[in-house]
Amino acid sequence: MLKLREIEYNLVVQAVREASLKAAFELPADVHDALERARRVETHPRARRILDQLLENARLAAAERIPICQDTGLVVVFVEQGAEVWVVPPKDNPRATLADAINEGIAAAYEEGFLRKSVVAEPLGKRVNTTTNTPAIIHYEILAGDGLRISLMAKGGGCENKSQFRMFNPTASEEEVKNWIVDVVKSAGPNACPPFVVGVGMGGNFEQSCLLSKKALLRDIGSSHILPFYDRLENDLLEAVNAAGLGPQGLGGKTTALAVLIEIAPCHIASLPVAVNIECHAHRHAHLTL
Ligand code: SF4
Structure with missing residues (x-):
C-alpha cells in the first residue's frame, strides 16, 4: 500500500x-530589480523621482519591518x-x-x-x-x-479593480487582441498604482482565462516565456504599454509597466478568451516548498 x-x-x-x-515587508528581488532597471532607463524627471521613492519605500519597509x-x-x-x-x-x-x-x-x-x-x-x-x-x-x-x-x-484592491475580461471572436487578429490589452492597461490609470505588472491569461474558457491571468503574475519578472511566439508577444505588449506614456503613478514617463506575463491554455475552436489582471508596483509574492 x-x-x-x-x-x-x-x-x-x-x-x-x-x-x-x-x-x-520585503519587495521580492525580481520586482526590486525591475524597478531598478526601469529607473536606469527612465528619462522623464518626475518618473525618475517616483521610481526613486518606490525603491526608497521598499528599502525602508524591509529595514523597519513595516508594510x-x-x-x-x-x-x-x-x-x-x-x-x-x-x-x-x-x-x-x-x-x-x-x-x-x-x-x-x-x-x-x-x-x-x-x-x-x-x-x-x-x-x-x-x-x-x-x-x-x-x-x-x-x-x-x-x-x-x-x-x-x-x-x-x-493582492491590492486598487489594481485588482482595474482587471478585465473579454471573449474575442476566434478570428480576431493579434493586433486586435494586443490593442485591447494595451487599452485595458491604459484605462487602469493612476488609481491602480503604476508601474504595473500585467498578467494576461489567454485560452481555456471564461473562468480559466481569468485564473491564468492571476497565475501569470507568479512568474519571475525578467524570465522569458518558454514559447517564442508568446515571448515575442510579451515584449511587444510591454513596449506598446510603455509607449503609452502613463508612467509611474500615472504622472507621465516611459515606465507604465515592469512586465507583461502571459499564461496560455488550449481552448474551444469557437472561443478566444483573454483576461488581463492588473498588478501594482507593490507586487508582493512569496513561495515556499515543504
Ligand atoms: S500600491 Fe497596490 S496595494 Fe497599494 S494602494 Fe496601490 S494598488 Fe493598492
Missing part, C-alpha cells in the same frame, strides 16, 4: 505565517500538492484541512505584523470585516509525487 508523506499541520501554519510577513503599502491585500494562494502527501491535522482538531492551515497562517501574520485586515464577509450586504484577513482565495493543483509548494500573493 502507498505510504503518504506526512506534513505536520503546524508546519504549514508557521511557513504561511512567515511567507505572509515576508511578502508584506510596503497600507493596502496589505487579499491573499491569493496557489497550492501545488503532490498526490502522495498529507497534511496531518492537529489532535485537538482532526477535521482541520490544508485550507485551514493556510488561513490560520495568514491570520497570524496579519495580527502579528499589524497588517490591515482587508476582507469583508460578503460583498453587497453589510460588508462586515472578518477581522482576520481571511479567508484567502486558494487554488489547488494536484500533481504527481509527495511535494507541497505554496505560492502566495498579497
